[in-house]
Amino acid sequence: MKILSRAKLNLYLDITGKDQSDGYHYINSLFQEISLADEISIEAADADSIEFRGIDVPGTDTTVHRALRMFRDTTGIMQKYRIVTDKHIPTGAGLGGGSSNAAAVLTALAEMHEIPAREMVPLGARIGSDVPFFFTGGLCRVRGKGEVIEPLAGRLDGLHFIVAYPDIHISTKWAYSLIDEYGTGLTEDEILKKRAIDIDFLRKIMYNRFQGKIFDEEEKLSALKEKLDLELRADISMMSGSGSSLFFVYESERIRDEVFEIIKNIFNYRFFRCDPVYRTER
Incomplete structure (x- = not known):
């Protein structure tokens, strides 16, 4: 399966407070999905393989790795996968590339196993505050810690x-x-x-x-x-x-x-x- 993982722009972004219990901040923002995108392919395999091409994304705790682990922990599905991400979205850029990758992988895995994508949203929120937006895309008002998504x-x-x-x-x-x-x-x-x-x-x-x-x-x-x-x-x-x-x-x-x-x-x-x-x- 191949899926596009698109970037976002913040047309408006304010920080409205901080949750002292966990250190996360509250935001009030307008997210706009844009055509700049990574391309992700996922297929069943005999052993797990996660690869990034185009831009080096080091380590074994990337958002793609975490998405796969959370999917398994939640669903109990232990199938192995080969996941290749052709990176075009820069990292550390404020464009949500890693968050988008996580949402795309969770969406694809859910589709492959006929699980409603909406059940993946809470998993995405545990990976990063921008991840929930990418299950909706388009133009959205985003509030709370990123979990309150209001499509416009x-x-x-x-x-x-x-x-x-x-x-x-x-x-x-x-x-x-x-x-x-x-x-x-x-x-x-x-x-x-x-x-x-x-x-x-x-x-x-x-x-x-x-x-x-x-x-x-x-x-x-x-x-x-x-x-x-x-x-x-x-x-x-x-x-x-x-x-x-x-x-x-x-x-x-x-x-x-x-x-x-x-x-x-x-x-x-x-x-x-x-x-x-x-x-x-x-």
Whole structure:
């Protein structure tokens, strides 16, 4: 079985508190699934084999390893598998690649054994706070510790992205350690009613509490964003998640494509041309 494991962008991200009992933070965010994706193949085998290609993902405690272990512990199914992940989503980038991989593997395993995918969501939440979103995808309001997923009826209206990864790995744990004050979250309830989210509305709500904190510590990243803002001619830009990926939003697909063809040969960074993804028709 082959399955796509897509990335996400945080169009809005605030930290609203912390659970002192377990140390996890509460978030209020807008997640948008995008077309940048890893490709995962899973097949029955005589012995377990988990392989990553394209990007080195070391160790035996990756989100893919944990997803397989949790699936077995929960279902009692002891079948062996060969799992190969062709990595395109950078790691430590704020794009949710590891979380998406976990959700994709759990979804595929459930389908292979005719188990409802919804039964995998609690397992995903134990792997990481972003994992539950990837069982739903599209555009969602995400709250709590990541487990409260509210799919939105609205769609980004003719908007396109360039994602830049500057090869700076940001530890999510370290990023959260920088947060010393909390916000109230997105209070713009209009987002729940809008069917078409245009560039003006997005400009009004886009926010990332991590960005200022990370930029204070990583001056190279802050300087790069300033430079790319000048070169990429985007309508809006922001850091995604806890970083270090930066995303640039365009109303014009033609301008996005022209810029992408130019900058991919100029800068020594990885750039990705991608678009919003939705799993269901309106």
